[in-house]
Amino acid sequence: AQSVTQLDSHVSVSEGTPVLLRCNYSSSYSPSLFWYVQHPNKGLQLLLKYTSAATLVKGINGFEAEFKKSETSFHLTKPSAHMSDAAEYFCVVSEVRNTGKLIFGQGTTLQVKP
């Protein structure tokens, strides 16, 4: 069965410094992987997705993630944090071969300090 683990429940960075949000996955087949962001009192917005094409995926707002099969990881990065990046981030896995049901990680809260 597929699963996803976000290694940090809370990450705090200073504005202008790099962001790293870590995600490991477990999947029996070739997975599709996503990062979603949720701002306070808002719905979930897709940041980026990996679907077996390029392993380095670029998303919106300067975020990117690298799929590493050998490490079963899909970490999210951004070179320079902005105050508006403060939100909850979810790593999500979906197995291509099955119905495409999404499995969410527990989320990582990103705090950006001025």
Next chain:
Amino acid sequence: DAGVIQSPRHEVTEMGQEVTLRCKPISGHDYLFWYRQTMMRGLELLIYFNNNVPIDDSGMPEDRFSAKMPNASFSTLKIQPSEPRDSAVYFCASRLDRSSGNTIYFGEGSWLTVV
């Protein structure tokens, strides 16, 4: 393009009352999902539909919960009777089809408080 539309956005109700949450998926999407989000359990898939047919309802917590999709543009999630532990944010989401990279699009959520 209008996104996934949910109503009501906020609902406060008394224990024992019936609650109906509504969702209009993105036009043309074949899949519709209902998720629940709580602090304790995170995001949980309750049920999903494909072409208006319920495919997997194993996440529905108990018989008090029911979901319908009478047509391609409308779905409801009903809780009867409601209990305080049902307080959560309920998200509806939709997806075009399996070949679209499995990207699903979420609504803004329905914030339910049962007192």
